Amino acid sequence: MSVIYNRVALIGLGLIASSMFWAIKRAGLANEVTGFSRSAKTRDTAREIGLCDRVCNNLTDAVIDADLIVLCVPVGAMEDVAMQIAPGLKSGATVSDVGSVKRAVIDAVAPHLPDDVHFIPAHPLAGTEQSGPTSGFAELFDNRWCLLVPLEDTDPAQVDRLADFWHGLGSNVECMEPDHHDLVLAVTSHTPHLIAYTMVGVADDLRRVTDSEVVKYSAAGFRDFTRIAASDPTMWRDVFLNNKDATLEILGRFTEELFALQRAIRKGDGKELHDYFTRTRAIRRGIIEAGQDTDAPNFGRGPKK
Amino acid sequence: MSVIYNRVALIGLGLIASSMFWAIKRAGLANEVTGFSRSAKTRDTAREIGLCDRVCNNLTDAVIDADLIVLCVPVGAMEDVAMQIAPGLKSGATVSDVGSVKRAVIDAVAPHLPDDVHFIPAHPLAGTEQSGPTSGFAELFDNRWCLLVPLEDTDPAQVDRLADFWHGLGSNVECMEPDHHDLVLAVTSHTPHLIAYTMVGVADDLRRVTDSEVVKYSAAGFRDFTRIAASDPTMWRDVFLNNKDATLEILGRFTEELFALQRAIRKGDGKELHDYFTRTRAIRRGIIEAGQDTDAPNFGRGPKK
Numbered sequence: 370m371s372v373i374y375n376r377v378a379l380i381g382l383g384l385i386a387s388s389m390f391w392a393i394k395r396a397g398l399a400n401e402v403t404g405f406s407r408s409a410k411t412r413d414t415a416r417e418i419g420l421c422d423r424v425c426n427n428l429t430d431a432v433i434d435a436d437l438i439v440l441c442v443p444v445g446a447m448e449d450v451a452m453q454i455a456p457g458l459k460s461g462a463t464v465s466d467v468g469s470v471k472r473a474v475i476d477a478v479a480p481h482l483p484d485d486v487h488f489i490p491a492h493p494l495a496g497t498e499q500s501g502p503t504s505g506f507a508e509l510f511d512n513r514w515c516l517l518v519p520l521e522d523t524d525p526a527q528v529d530r531l532a533d534f535w536h537g538l539g540s541n542v543e544c545m546e547p548d549h550h551d552l553v554l555a556v557t558s559h560t561p562h563l564i565a566y567t568m569v570g571v572a573d574d575l576r577r578v579t580d581s582e583v584v585k586y587s588a589a590g591f592r593d594f595t596r597i598a599a600s601d602p603t604m605w606r607d608v609f610l611n612n613k614d615a616t617l618e619i620l621g622r623f624t625e626e627l628f629a630l631q632r633a634i635r636k637g638d639g640k641e642l643h644d645y646f647t648r649t650r651a652i653r654r655g656i657i658e659a660g661q662d663t664d665a666p667n668f669g670r671g672p673k674k
Numbered sequence: 675m676s677v678i679y680n681r682v683a684l685i686g687l688g689l690i691a692s693s694m695f696w697a698i699k700r701a702g703l704a705n706e707v708t709g710f711s712r713s714a715k716t717r718d719t720a721r722e723i724g725l726c727d728r729v730c731n732n733l734t735d736a737v738i739d740a741d742l743i744v745l746c747v748p749v750g751a752m753e754d755v756a757m758q759i760a761p762g763l764k765s766g767a768t769v770s771d772v773g774s775v776k777r778a779v780i781d782a783v784a785p786h787l788p789d790d791v792h793f794i795p796a797h798p799l800a801g802t803e804q805s806g807p808t809s810g811f812a813e814l815f816d817n818r819w820c821l822l823v824p825l826e827d828t829d830p831a832q833v834d835r836l837a838d839f840w841h842g843l844g845s846n847v848e849c850m851e852p853d854h855h856d857l858v859l860a861v862t863s864h865t866p867h868l869i870a871y872t873m874v875g876v877a878d879d880l881r882r883v884t885d886s887e888v889v890k891y892s893a894a895g896f897r898d899f900t901r902i903a904a905s906d907p908t909m910w911r912d913v914f915l916n917n918k919d920a921t922l923e924i925l926g927r928f929t930e931e932l933f934a935l936q937r938a939i940r941k942g943d944g945k946e947l948h949d950y951f952t953r954t955r956a957i958r959r960g961i962i963e964a965g966q967d968t969d970a971p972n973f974g975r976g977p978k979k
Contacts, residue, residue: 569957594866
């Protein structure tokens with residue numbers, strides 16, 4: 370792989386940025402990577418573990434002369450960062466981000482950027498329940514999707530260049546329109562996360578079942594929810610506040626379906642339940658075939674046969 | 675490990691029974707294991723792969739002279755099986771089961787068994803999304819819990835004996851009262867499964883997001899739901915029909931909480947969301963510390979650092 374951007378600036382040094390750094394180094398996609406975090410503690414940690422070629426103490430130093438600037442901060446912090454970096458951006462640079470919602474990020478960031486930089490929003494669909502600068506690893510994006518959400522008037526050559534960069538990080542790349550992105554993610558990510566958070570909250574609230582019972586017997590299904598519900602609270606707060614309409618729409622459909630199944634349970638309608646549960650199996654098969662999960666039993670937690 | 679029951683009969687040859695067989699052999703817990711499945715195809719498969727020392731073509735042959743008979747059929751099939759095996763049971767034998775609900779199984783099975791056999795319901799909290807006779811493996815129960823739900827008048831020596839047997843299969847063992855069992859499992863297993871089935875069903879129904887999009891972008895959270903929702907439909911239909919009250923109670927609490935979070939999203943109440951998401955992280959830590967899951971990112975799907 371050859372260098373795609375001479376200098377890359379990573380703003381925010383959490384799971385995604387730290388994984389990007391290791392993946393950039395793995396593939397040699399940049400000559401220099403600078404990094405900035407608002408937190409002095411995070412900057413210290415980054416320096417200790419060699420995260421970024423140069424960790425800067427302020428935003429201006431981090432973005433100076435950068436060819437690609439990637440905003441890796443929670444969605445709610447994007448606008449502030451955009452305003453602060455705007456004056457220091459090099460003409461012809463590309464600004465991108467990794468936020469989980471796209472319409473709100475476009476509305477927050479685009480108005481603040483000068484006309485001579487390219488703004489190409491992006492969203493790598495990859496993550497773990499871990500967060501912070503020590504949680505990254507080079508392979509995070511391998512075989513995962515990165516969605517690019519370019520605005521209409523963006524130079525196609527610069528979109529291709531950013532796509533090459535994400536290919537180099539290990540991802541498959543596709544372009545998508547912002548509102549459609551937000552709806553798709555409301556289905557595949559945002560609503561599932563909210564539901565998982567809710568279920569874990571219910572378990573925690575229930576006085577008649579002790580916390581220790583919930584923890585001990587979690588392997589019966591519940592623990593998969595707790596993994597999702599252990600993700601970064603600030604990031605997820607911002608996702609829901611900024612993808613409100615799509616999340617509320619999918620939640621509405623979800624409760625409608627849940628009430629139908631609840632009614633089938635109350636009425637003892639075994640056929641309806643069986644039909645429903647049979648239909649959902651096919652989707653799982655599709656996901657295995659698409660290479661987006663392992664078919665090892667129990668996520669490969671158990672020993673191999 | 676030494677022999678605990680001279681002859682064990684496994685009725686139903688799916689994931690749990692086949693795992694029990696391999697675990698019995700691993701530890702030498704029985705001199706002979708017989709097996710029966712209603713399906714001729716399953717019996718053929720079992721014979722091909724050496725599952726059970728002897729696969730019988732009828733229930734009577736399978737239970738004759740058995741010291742432990744374990745009903746490994748869906749909860750809704752337990753009563754029929756109990757009626758059919760009752761006349762052939764040896765005096766002093768123990769009958770147990772592996773059903774995910776306990777009150778309904780007790781009501782269905784206990785009345786049909788002769789007074790001179792011990793009936794000790796049990797529930798191993800272990801499983802994968804796979805099913806059928808080829809899905810079992812000896813390590814399934816290792817470090818998982820098996821809950822014994824003995825009736826009040828059961829000989830404690832026979833409960834201890836069955837506990838020794840489950841210890842030999844690799845499990846931790848605890849006793850629990852049937853209604854409490856059904857409530858705990860409604861929280862840790864039954865409701866999470868219903869919710870996962872529902873979310874997968876919603877995704878499948880939504881015309882504006884294609885199936886291929888759902889499948890491609892599943893790694894953003896949704897795929898963890900699909901794993902749960904790929905479990906055996908017959909087993910789960912029977913769980914919900916037979917743990918109706920506890921499941922409906924927990925579902926009621928779940929929708930109440932979900933509506934509160936939905937309202938927080940609609941109102942843009944970031945503090946409430948952040949507080950809620952922070953609280954749920956602690957439960958995850960408890961589960962890791964209790965050894966019921968791995969803290970490897972992404973369930974260990976990703977490469978190790």
